[in-house]
Amino acid sequence: MPGAPTIREALDAAQQATDRIEARVLLREVLNQSDAYLLAHGEDTLTAEQAQQYVALVVRRVAGEPVAYLTGRREFFGREFVVNPAVLIPRPETELLVELALQRVPAGAPAHVLDLGAGSGCIGITIAAERPQARVTLVDASEAALEIARANAAQWAPGNTRLLHSDWFSAVAAEQYDLIVANPPYVAEEDMHLQQGDLRFEPRTALAAGADGLNDLRRIIAQAPRHLRAGGGLLLEHGYDQAAACAQLLAAAGFKDVFNARDLAGVPRVSGGHLRG
């Protein structure tokens, strides 16, 4: 029986089965080492345990498990967030929602912000970390997701975040905010993408929202005005084909200056508006 492989042999073998970069990411994870280390130590031999761990990770990746769930981490807006299968994996396109929120939350001035559907907490925690004067409340209907968000909040913004178990606004019924942000579930129940790629492994409750994917957006937009101060704003991430529906819902709920912003891929991604000041 052959001995344990060298780093180079292990990478070569893994690259037959999976993407080259992912093969390195997973080996870095097993060895707790950098890319530079892998390059410089190609002829070092793995221990039998490391080789076994690596094979197990590669097999899971080949079966489709997202890399972020295998490593337990994903970078968002320059910070590393802990993730597990209880939370959606933070997406690069969601950074647009954070950028738009930061434009509306002045640095150095107090503001109350609500993040609906916190998941890993990547949106609300990033706003809190970038705007230490703001107080950010994050809510989620999933206790398992809140556990992860709490760990991330403790890491990045322990002083100005609050996490609550809530069905959208239920736990903050009496409160009003300067800005409400949300990346709610917005995929149609029958959308075939739910059966493809990473989405197969992510929580269904984080993704699907009724026959047209708009169930949660409708609820949030209809209830938001009661929870905003005069002049307060609402920012929502949504699907590529939901901008027109969101614009209608926002106008019907009384929002002014309704707009849509496109992500870096040119896809209509965030809609919003504000109440009369």
Ligand SMILES: C[S@@+](CC[C@H](N)C(=O)[O-])C[C@H]1O[C@@H](n2cnc3c(N)ncnc32)[C@H](O)[C@@H]1O
């Ligand atoms: C698309 S994920 C967004 C997670 C995170 N904000 C992000 O951008 O990566 C939607 C989140 O909404 C939560 N959610 C779904 N229904 C909810 C409800 N009725 N009330 C509160 N949160 C809900 C899910 O548990 C999930 O964490």
